[in-house]
Amino acid sequence: AQSVSQHNHHVILSEAASLELGCNYSYGGTVNLFWYVQYPGQHLQLLLKYFSGDPLVKGIKGFEAEFIKSKFSFNLRKPSVQWSDTAEYFCAVGRGNAGNMLTFGGGTRLMVKP
Amino acid sequence: GAVVSQHPSRVICKSGTSVKIECRSLDFQATTMFWYRQFPKQSLMLMATSNEGSKATYEQGVEKDKFLINHASLTLSTLTVTSAHPEDSSFYICSARDGKTYEQYFGPGTRLTVT
Numbered sequence: 001a002q003s004v005s006q007h008n009h010h011v012i013l014s015e016a017a018s019l020e021l022g023c024n025y026s027y028g029g030t031v032n033l034f035w036y037v038q039y040p041g042q043h044l045q046l047l048l049k050y051f052s053g054d055p056l057v058k059g060i061k062g063f064e065a066e067f068i069k070s071k072f073s074f075n076l077r078k079p080s081v082q083w084s085d086t087a088e089y090f091c092a093v094g095r096g097n098a099g100n101m102l103t104f105g106g107g108t109r110l111m112v113k114p
Numbered sequence: 115g116a117v118v119s120q121h122p123s124r125v126i127c128k129s130g131t132s133v134k135i136e137c138r139s140l141d142f143q144a145t146t147m148f149w150y151r152q153f154p155k156q157s158l159m160l161m162a163t164s165n166e167g168s169k170a171t172y173e174q175g176v177e178k179d180k181f182l183i184n185h186a187s188l189t190l191s192t193l194t195v196t197s198a199h200p201e202d203s204s205f206y207i208c209s210a211r212d213g214k215t216y217e218q219y220f221g222p223g224t225r226l227t228v229t
Binding site: 036043100102106107 | 118146148150156157158159160163207209211216217218220221222223
């Protein structure tokens, strides 16, 4: 069975600080990895995804994530956060056709102080 | 961008009654839709996969007779919570997979409260 762990439940940063959110997964098969963001009062939006190829994936809004197979990790990074990045971030592992059947991590609430 | 809607956004029902939640893909055809459940301060958990024109596939531990799923068209899937109980109170979120691009889009969710 798949599982996804996000180690940071709550993160508070000041604007312009660098961000790294941890994500570790366990899954025996080919992994499809995702990061989603949920802004307050809004639906889940895809930040980025990894299926294959370059393990460093660039997403929207300046986010990137690195797939490290040996560490079973897919950490999310942003060099300089903004107040508008305040949201909840979910890491997910996908299975099934096109990797759409998602197992989510517990989420990380990020608060960016202006 | 692609839009997925859910209706209603909030619903309160009495214990023992049934409630239907709709999930629609507004500008694309969704051959597959997914239903998730999110408890307060917890993550989303996949309940079932809904394929157009066929029976839904339920995740382990999800009662198929309690959570009835119908995916009668390429733009609509419904989740019916039958004989609802207070423990069914939760946030139900659907997602739809675009049949052409295989991209997945999430709906805004439906908050169900069973009294």
